[in-house]
Amino acid sequence: MTEQIGTRATLRWLWRQLTSMRTAIMLLLLLGVASIPGSLFPQRNQNPLKVRDFLAAHKSTGKILESLKFFDVYSSPWFSAIYILLFISLIGCVLPRTLEHIKAIGKQPPLTPKFLDRMEGYEQVGGDLDSAQVWLKKNRFRIRREEGSISAEKGYTRESGNLLFHLSLILILVAVAMGGLFGSKGEAILNVGDTFVNTPTSYDNLSFGKFQREGSLRSFALHIDAFKATYDPATRAPLDYKLTVSAAEPIGSKAKTQIIKVNSPLTYGSTKIYLQANGYSPVVTVRDKKGKITFQGAVEFLPQDANLTSIGAIKVPDMNPQIGFVSSFLPTAARTAQRGAFSSYPDVLNPQLLVSVWMGNLGLDNGNPQSVYRVDTSQMRRIGLKALSLHQLYNFGEGSITFEGWEQWVNLQIVDDPGKLYALLGGILAILGLMASLFGRQRRIWIKLREDGELEIAGLAKNSAPGLLEELKSLKTHLENRK
Amino acid sequence: MSSRSLAYLSNYAIYSALVVIAIAFFSHAFEVAFSVKNVEEKTSFDFAKTDRWGRIGTAMMVLGVIFNFAGIVLRGLSAHRVPWGNMYEFSITGSFAFGAAYLYALAKYKVRWLGLPVSIATLLTLGTAITVLYRPSAPLVPALKSTWLAIHVSAAIISGGTFLLANTVAATYLILDRMEERGGRPEWAKRLPSLEALDQLSYRLVAFVFPLWTFAVIAGAIWAESAWGRYWGWDPKETWAFITWVAYAAYLHARVTVGWRGRRAAWLCLFAGSTFLFNYVYVNIWGTGRHTYSGL
Ligand code: HEM
Numbered sequence: 165m166t167e168q169i170g171t172r173a174t175l176r177w178l179w180r181q182l183t184s185m186r187t188a189i190m191l192l193l194l195l196g197v198a199s200i201p202g203s204l205f206p207q208r209n210q211n212p213l214k215v216r217d218f219l220a221a222h223k224s225t226g227k228i229l230e231s232l233k234f235f236d237v238y239s240s241p242w243f244s245a246i247y248i249l250l251f252i253s254l255i256g257c258v259l260p261r262t263l264e265h266i267k268a269i270g271k272q273p274p275l276t277p278k279f280l281d282r283m284e285g286y287e288q289v290g291g292d293l294d295s296a297q298v299w300l301k302k303n304r305f306r307i308r309r310e311e312g313s314i315s316a317e318k319g320y321t322r323e324s325g326n327l328l329f330h331l332s333l334i335l336i337l338v339a340v341a342m343g344g345l346f347g348s349k350g351e352a353i354l355n356v357g358d359t360f361v362n363t364p365t366s367y368d369n370l371s372f373g374k375f376q377r378e379g380s381l382r383s384f385a386l387h388i389d390a391f392k393a394t395y396d397p398a399t400r401a402p403l404d405y406k407l408t409v410s411a412a413e414p415i416g417s418k419a420k421t422q423i424i425k426v427n428s429p430l431t432y433g434s435t436k437i438y439l440q441a442n443g444y445s446p447v448v449t450v451r452d453k454k455g456k457i458t459f460q461g462a463v464e465f466l467p468q469d470a471n472l473t474s475i476g477a478i479k480v481p482d483m484n485p486q487i488g489f490v491s492s493f494l495p496t497a498a499r500t501a502q503r504g505a506f507s508s509y510p511d512v513l514n515p516q517l518l519v520s521v522w523m524g525n526l527g528l529d530n531g532n533p534q535s536v537y538r539v540d541t542s543q544m545r546r547i548g549l550k551a552l553s554l555h556q557l558y559n560f561g562e563g564s565i566t567f568e569g570w571e572q573w574v575n576l577q578i579v580d581d582p583g584k585l586y587a588l589l590g591g592i593l594a595i596l597g598l599m600a601s602l603f604g605r606q607r608r609i610w611i612k613l614r615e616d617g618e619l620e621i622a623g624l625a626k627n628s629a630p631g632l633l634e635e636l637k638s639l640k641t642h643l644e645n646r647k
Numbered sequence: 648m649s650s651r652s653l654a655y656l657s658n659y660a661i662y663s664a665l666v667v668i669a670i671a672f673f674s675h676a677f678e679v680a681f682s683v684k685n686v687e688e689k690t691s692f693d694f695a696k697t698d699r700w701g702r703i704g705t706a707m708m709v710l711g712v713i714f715n716f717a718g719i720v721l722r723g724l725s726a727h728r729v730p731w732g733n734m735y736e737f738s739i740t741g742s743f744a745f746g747a748a749y750l751y752a753l754a755k756y757k758v759r760w761l762g763l764p765v766s767i768a769t770l771l772t773l774g775t776a777i778t779v780l781y782r783p784s785a786p787l788v789p790a791l792k793s794t795w796l797a798i799h800v801s802a803a804i805i806s807g808g809t810f811l812l813a814n815t816v817a818a819t820y821l822i823l824d825r826m827e828e829r830g831g832r833p834e835w836a837k838r839l840p841s842l843e844a845l846d847q848l849s850y851r852l853v854a855f856v857f858p859l860w861t862f863a864v865i866a867g868a869i870w871a872e873s874a875w876g877r878y879w880g881w882d883p884k885e886t887w888a889f890i891t892w893v894a895y896a897a898y899l900h901a902r903v904t905v906g907w908r909g910r911r912a913a914w915l916c917l918f919a920g921s922t923f924l925f926n927y928v929y930v931n932i933w934g935t936g937r938h939t940y941s942g943l
Contacts, residue, residue, distance in 0.1 A: 185900075185904060189897060189900050192896065192897065193893060193894075193897055195893065196890045196893035199881065200886070200890065202881055202886055203881075203883035203887060207881070210880070210881075210882070237881070238881045340879070349876070349877070426874060427873050427874050429873065436876060438874075438875070438876040440875070577876040579876045579877060581877070581878075584872065584878060587868075587878060588865075588869070588878075591861075591865040591868070592865075594861060594865075595858055595861050595865065598857065598858040598861060599858050602854045602855075602857065602858060602899075630847075
């Protein structure tokens with residue numbers, strides 16, 4: 165029995181500790197500190213290749229950092245723990261205050277204190293309570309008139325704004341959690357001419373929220389009709405990317421032509437389709453010694469610079485021994501003695517495909533995931549090197565490769581975030597609340613009739629907000645003029 | 648004169664307006680800032696004391712509005728049409744209208760207190776017009792072609808400037824505090840405001856821009872949502888913007904709810920400001936965020 169009370173008391177104590185403002189602020193600061201490592205170390209969800217390189221370069225420290233989740237900071241248990249604790253703490257401290265505040269709004273200001281001379285701006289002036297009341301009313305104070313005294317208060321917007329701000333923080337936290345739990349996010353790389361059907365298998369990578377079911381993806385299909393990148397000839401900077409798709413939503417309905425641009429995604433409900441990146445896919449044909457085609461098609465290459473010098477890997481596992489091409493695609497090839505070959509313009513004016521031919525074991529079936537842009541040459545031997553211009557064939561002894569042409573690929577990001585609008589609403593309310601809270605001034609003014617007929621006036625400004633003395637002075641002037 | 652040189656002249660006029668109105672902004676900021684006065688421990692304001700700053704502010708506003716007007720007229724002359732053909736021209740006209748309305752009101756009523764918000768607003772409008780909406784000009788990469796980015800950047804710049812101003816004030820506080828502890832201010836430092844006024848000033852600056860900074864972060868998120876498909880992704884730049892936000896929230900709490908004043912508050916203010924600087928320097932130079940669009 166006593167033990168039970170003991171536990172309950174402990175729990176209540178814990179709850180009070182957790183919901184105290186000091187704890188909330190500590191948690192808030194802690195959340196700030198906890199987000200630092202994520203900005204110093206590469207993050208898996210942003211740049212998995214960098215994480216791999218980092219781990220390869222720093223073997224032992226990498227292991228420690230890995231066990232601390234320093235490469236997945238924002239989804240780590242400790243980050244989530246701080247986040248959830250802050251959330252509970254905010255609710256625990258803001259909700260009761262809100263209820264209290266709502267009750268207080270209907271109430272009259274508190275009674276006039278006994279001794280006004282301890283308050284701010286205390287003064288004795290001539291005048292009468294009625295004209296003081298007129299002034300207070302005109303200045304929109306809430307007034308409590310008693311026998312021989314007035315108690316007035318103004319500036320509830322401050323506390324209202326403050327509560328609104330803290331409540332909207334809760335709303336934002338809820339919205340972020342909603343996006344994480346019920347949303348999905350994925351990417352698909354598509355060549356012009358491809359069709360994308362919105363099912364999990366169509367994605368290159370796709371992550372689901374914990375409570376999101378696979379069948380819940382919105383039903384639509386996109387055919388990539390055309391992609392056009394426009395560049396400024398003088399600065400070589402991209403001017404515009406324009407993607408034209410035929411979109412059927414839901415799948416099977418009549419397709420409509422839609423344009424997707426960088427800042428204007430295609431929107432279906434809470435699902436949005438973004439044009440995220442683009443690049444070139446050289447088209448090649450690889451033949452073996454006998455002239456049989458062992459590989460033919462477009463291979464996506466990864467842009468490396470503003471002029472779209474692109475690197476990629478062409479892997480031919482069906483040859484014996486296996487062949488890999490470590491390659492670069494130059495849309496507008498140029499060459500200098502210092503830099504070697506590079507691209508001097510992002511559009512295709514003088515395309516070139518550089519290949520370095522490797523023979524041996526591509527290492528595709530040892531179970532380790534491989535980058536599609538790189539050839540693992542650890543079990544291979546280099547047997548050739550060549551710069552190919554358009555339609556050129558290169559015979560490397562074990563076979564041949566022909567540079568047939570190129571296509572363009574686009575990276576579409578498809579995001580479903582049902583919490584987004586709530587986050588925006590939370591943000592807007594937070595700003596409004598902040599302004600009311602920071603610029604509002606809550607203060608009280610009291611006026612008391614003395615036995616000798618003089619008035620005593622004094623006030624109190626919450627958080628020593630400035631301006632109360634000026635206000636009292638103007639009240640005094642008003643009273644004296646009325647005399 | 649050729650229409651080309653007219654267009655150049657128009658640009659110079661708008662740049663001049665921007666500079667002059669920036670001076671007006673700072674004059675008005677000083678007018679408010681230095682008027683903080685301490686009456687028996689209670690802070691109040693004495694605007695008679697800073698009247699001169701206010702006058703400078705008004706003079707600069709008049710000059711700025713004249714430059715702005717000249718910019719519009721020259722632009723129209725160079726294009727042989729009314730200068731309302733695109734967003735840039737709308738914006739410079741809008742800021743002129745706003746500034747002129749303020750000056751008109753100022754001549755009729757005592758509204759010099761409006762000088763601060765008006766100068767901020769015209770600066771924002773003109774700044775956005777010149778940096779983002781201007782045409783013809785060197786083109787922007789597609790991802791940057793967003794009004795939200797313009798709003799985000801200008802809000803962030805103003806917040807940053809004010810944070811740094813607050814830092815300067817806080818540092819001044821700490822230095823003067825040290826001097827007074829060691830036996831008094833030297834002659835040159837006697838004209839500077841009292842410690843209490845500086846303490847209040849750095850707080851007021853922060854309290855004034857904290858909502859703007861909040862807005863800047865949110866505007867950035869809105870832009871990121873339309874360009875990158877997520878409103879928040881813990882990109883280093885975003886992370887440090889968040890850290891700055893948290894640090895200033897802690898500062899405001901420490902002052903308002905815990906009652907920190909003086910030295911401790913000044914140090915906290917310096918710390919919060921340095922997170923902003925860190926973001927600017929470290930993340931821009933060594934960061935790994937998504938600054939260019941073309942790559943993956
Ligand atoms: C348990 C949770 C919290 C409680 C009880 C709490 C309470 C308060 C109180 C009492 C004020 C002062 C309002 C006034 O004096 O009128 C305030 C202001 C403020 N709070 Fe909180 N707070 C909490 C958590 C947070 C969090 C997580 C943030 C995140 C940023 C935050 C940001 C602010 C800001 C920016 C102000 C404005 C300061 C000012 O009025 O000058 N608070 N809070």
